[in-house]
Amino acid sequence: MWSSIAxxxxxxxxxxxxxxxxxxxxxxxxxxxxxxxxxxxxxxxxAYVVVRRLGFISGGIAxxxxxxxxxxxxxxxxxxxxxxxxxxxxxxxxxxxxRKAKIAEDTAIGAFWAAGMSVGVILIGLTxxxxxxxxxYLFGNILTVPNSDLQLILLLDLLIIAVVWLFDKEFxxxxxxxxxxxISGLKTLALDLLMLCLIALTVVIMVRIVGIVMxxxxxxxxxxxxxxxxxxxxRMMATGTLLAGLFSIAGLWLSWIFNLASGATIIxxxxxxxxxxxLLRAGKSRQTxx
Amino acid sequence: xxxxxxxxxKLCVELGGAKVLDGLxxxxxxxxxxxxxxxxxxxxxxxxxxxxGLVKPSSGSVTVFGKEPGRASGxxxxxxxxxxxxxxxxISAMEVVLMGRLSRKRLLQRYGREDRQKAxxxxxxxxxxxxxxxxxxxxxxxxxQRVLIARALAGEPELLLLDEPTASVDPxxxxxxxxxxxxxxxxxxxVLVTHDTGTIGRHVSRIACLNCTLDMHEPGSTLGRSALxxxxxxxxxxxxxxxxxxxETHPDHRHA
Numbered sequence: 001m002w003s004s005i006a007x008x009x010x011x012x013x014x015x016x017x018x019x020x021x022x023x024x025x026x027x028x029x030x031x032x033x034x035x036x037x038x039x040x041x042x043x044x045x046x047a048y049v050v051v052r053r054l055g056f057i058s059g060g061i062a063x064x065x066x067x068x069x070x071x072x073x074x075x076x077x078x079x080x081x082x083x084x085x086x087x088x089x090x091x092x093x094x095x096x097x098x099r100k101a102k103i104a105e106d107t108a109i110g111a112f113w114a115a116g117m118s119v120g121v122i123l124i125g126l127t128x129x130x131x132x133x134x135x136x137y138l139f140g141n142i143l144t145v146p147n148s149d150l151q152l153i154l155l156l157d158l159l160i161i162a163v164v165w166l167f168d169k170e171f172x173x174x175x176x177x178x179x180x181x182x183i184s185g186l187k188t189l190a191l192d193l194l195m196l197c198l199i200a201l202t203v204v205i206m207v208r209i210v211g212i213v214m215x216x217x218x219x220x221x222x223x224x225x226x227x228x229x230x231x232x233x234x235r236m237m238a239t240g241t242l243l244a245g246l247f248s249i250a251g252l253w254l255s256w257i258f259n260l261a262s263g264a265t266i267i268x269x270x271x272x273x274x275x276x277x278x279l280l281r282a283g284k285s286r287q288t289x290x
Numbered sequence: 291x292x293x294x295x296x297x298x299x300k301l302c303v304e305l306g307g308a309k310v311l312d313g314l315x316x317x318x319x320x321x322x323x324x325x326x327x328x329x330x331x332x333x334x335x336x337x338x339x340x341x342x343g344l345v346k347p348s349s350g351s352v353t354v355f356g357k358e359p360g361r362a363s364g365x366x367x368x369x370x371x372x373x374x375x376x377x378x379x380x381i382s383a384m385e386v387v388l389m390g391r392l393s394r395k396r397l398l399q400r401y402g403r404e405d406r407q408k409a410x411x412x413x414x415x416x417x418x419x420x421x422x423x424x425x426x427x428x429x430x431x432x433x434x435q436r437v438l439i440a441r442a443l444a445g446e447p448e449l450l451l452l453d454e455p456t457a458s459v460d461p462x463x464x465x466x467x468x469x470x471x472x473x474x475x476x477x478x479x480x481v482l483v484t485h486d487t488g489t490i491g492r493h494v495s496r497i498a499c500l501n502c503t504l505d506m507h508e509p510g511s512t513l514g515r516s517a518l519x520x521x522x523x524x525x526x527x528x529x530x531x532x533x534x535x536x537x538e539t540h541p542d543h544r545h546a
Binding site for chain 1: 342344366368370375381382389392395398401423425445
């Protein structure tokens with residue numbers, strides 16, 4: 001895998017440059033557009049992931065999707081054709097197993113997580129020849145997002161916004177007090193599965209940007225920081241979107257300047273801000289406690 | 291005579307193989323203020339959950355408003371014992387109270403002006419109008435408890451089910467909550483699960499003692515110490531069950 005980093009580095013000599021300059025290249029323009037568009041899904045769905053503590057289940061969905069990547073390689077299809085059904089199946093499968101079959105949620109997640117990865121590894125092994133873009137699906141490669149993917153990301157964004165707007169009061173209710181939602185006559189299982197499917201679609205988007213392995217970070221970090229500033233779930237979503245966008249753009253820019261892997265740089269920027277925010281808040285609560 | 295709101299007939303509930311309710315028969319009529327007393331694990335909360343349709347009985351029957359439990363959610367207001375929620379959840383008291391309107395809304399229908407109006411009225415009834423915009427995590431235990439009562443009231447229920455609403459509040463707030471219930475009992479049928487054996491007799495119209503099986507006490511009776519001791523299995527306060535009166539009564543205190 002190091003060879004692909006080296007390959008990436010060789011094509012991009014180090015240069016210190018202003019933002020508008022790097023937008024000169026079409027792949028950079030696409031990368032920035034992808035970063036901004038993906039932040040919308042990330043900020044909105046990330047808010048639910050954080051308040052409902054669905055981080056681990058999101059990780060499970062993302063890793064199961066690797067099986068879909070393997071399948072599309074094997075069949076010679078666009079990887080997204082495999083990722084979308086696999087991540088949706090993982091969302092519904094984990095959701096039903098843990099909520100209906102009385103299997104502990106972390107057990108269900110672990111089983112799907114590893115099984116999905118195994119399917120991917122075996123199918124890729126069965127495919128003759130070298131799998132050149134494998135690395136970019138595991139760790140993301142925002143620099144290779146084609147126009148068609150941008151359109152798909154935009155479409156998924158709009159779908160996510162529409163569903164969240166329509167099911168606003170239901171999603172707030174099951175997030176805050178599921179038992180009360182149930183006795184109020186809501187179909188909580190169906191709503192729960194719908195929310196997990198939205199997470200799956202967000203995973204599909206994020207795989208392009210930061211890759212399967214690092215999806216959880218962008219789903220949780222911006223939303224978690226946003227929560228400490230937000231009075232309502234809506235504001236948390238807006239702030240999270242803004243933060244995710246800032247992290248992605250800053251990370252992308254830094255990765256360009258210092259010639260680093262883009263997905264990992266985005267995550268490190270986010271993690272650094274998260275750490276500073278957490279430390280500042282810890283310091284503040286100690287002050288008020290005294 | 292009018293059909294009772296809740297009818298339980300030889301109700302048995304098993305949870306995890308253990309019998310929690312055993313052959314319970316009970317009816318709650320319109321205008322009742324029923325207190326359900328009993329030790330922890332005696333099935334008080336389970337009884338409420340059966341009425342709400344959250345727990346299925348293993349035998350016997352229950353009807354609520356003449357229907358199966360869970361089919362009349364718009365007519366019932368429920369105040370849970372404790373809310374297990376994340377204090378960091380970004381939601382205001384008003385938004386939590388609005389959830390009380392859920393059972394009156396269709397799927398995908400948004401909260402409207404009337405819902406906001408009812409939620410605000412419920413906050414005023416519970417004395418929390420000034421805290422409507424306050425984040426839920428910033429409320430005290432007593433304020434939170436009243437938000438939960440306001441949430442139940444916002445749905446304009448006919449029947450209120452309260453699960454130990456005074457369990458985690460200070461004595462002053464306890465009085466506030468009982469004053470509120472005294473006011474609410476004029477227009478609502480109330481079932482109250484509680485451990486406040488010392489004070490409850492002055493407020494309610496009927497008392498049910500629940501320890502897997504049921505012991506009913508109608509107005510005028512005094513629930514003697516021996517009856518309560520055998521219910522709880524250890525000495526507890528005497529419940530003086532008489533009509534509400536203005537001056538304080540002081541039942542002698544003995545603690546387990």
